[in-house]
Amino acid sequence: MKRRDFLKVTAAAAAFPVIAAPAVHAQQKRFAGITLRCNGYGGTYDKALIDGVAKPLEEKTGLKVEYFAASVPGEVAKLISNKGNPHLDLFMVDNNLMPELIGADVLDPIKVSDVPNVKRVLPGYREFEDYGVPISVSSMVPMYNSNTITPPLTGYVDIGRTDLKGKIAIPGTSIAASALVLLAFAEAKGGSVHNMEPAFKFLKEVKDNIVATPNSTVAQLQMFSQGEAQAGIFWDGRGHELRTSGIPMQTVVPKEGIYAVSTYVNLVKGGRNREAALAYVEQALSDEGQLALPKIFRFGATTDVPLGELKPEILLNSPERVAMKRKVDWAALMKQRGELSERMNKVLRG
Structure with a gap:
């Protein structure tokens, strides 16, 4: 090969990674092209979850999450009546309605082996064995x-x-x-x-x-x-x-x-992508996800996340306060x- 031809080939090879890098980067996002559906509570609440859970998750994995603000009791009835063909992949609900959903067999369990951050949930906060994880209180x-x-x-x-x-x-x-x-x-x-x-x-x-x-x-x-x-x-x-x-x-x-009342996020049985849904739960229990709602509403976190400057304004802000939460x-x-x-x-x- 002539020196001139060699230099041309070398230059082309050097340029190729720059052109291909975005495509390679996209392939590394394991949930690119997947969208999960989750009920929402509307307004500022949903925005806080978008900023602290959905957006960071999309940046890291390509996963998109759509929130639908709706009446929670109405969504409970829908999930039960559409058992086997759910309209949602993730479901947020307060603990008072968790027994009804568990009894109707419309939720999938979430184990520590599925979501490592479950280990960080505070003592006594997870009330329904392997069903759901509490994300705020x-x-x-x-x-x-x-x-x-x-x-x-x-x-x-x-x-x-x-x-x-x-x-x-x-x-x-x-x-x-x-x-x-x-x-x-x-x-x-x-x-x-x-x-x-x-x-x-x-x-x-x-x-x-x-x-x-x-x-x-x-x-x-x-x-x-x-x-x-x-x-x-x-x-x-x-x-x-x-x-x-x-x-x-x-x-x-x-x-x-x-x-107190805790809000749980659940995996809906028959949802479209279990692995993506588990990734959502992991992000919701991360420090970034846990601080999303306390920053806006001063709700209590459910893990050992450091509260920093928010601590004085949050009621359940120490092991002593957490121990005061009554079992229901x-x-x-x-x-x-x-x-x-x-x-x-x-x-x-x-």
């Missing part, structure tokens, strides 16, 4: 306006104080967490999930204090914002939202323990939800 706790209420509240049953007549708002029966509030009252007064009578006795005693039982989180938020209620039982993340808007609603670490028998509680709602309404209207 919201606490339903007492709070009060420090400008108008003294002394501070210290626990759930403090809403019965005589100085709080006409000042209390608690979730209405259309909100699933109202059953959790009743359980907090029952256990504080010596009852249990199998003996809720103390809760209704307590409600009857304090009903003059309860100015309203809003049937939406937004409605209760507005009541506190506008001063129609000065204390009550509400979500810890919403307390942070009120404080940042200038309303001095103080969140209480209740002496009885913390009653969700199957037993939700089985009687209809009866609990009916009795709650009857007591408060009687």
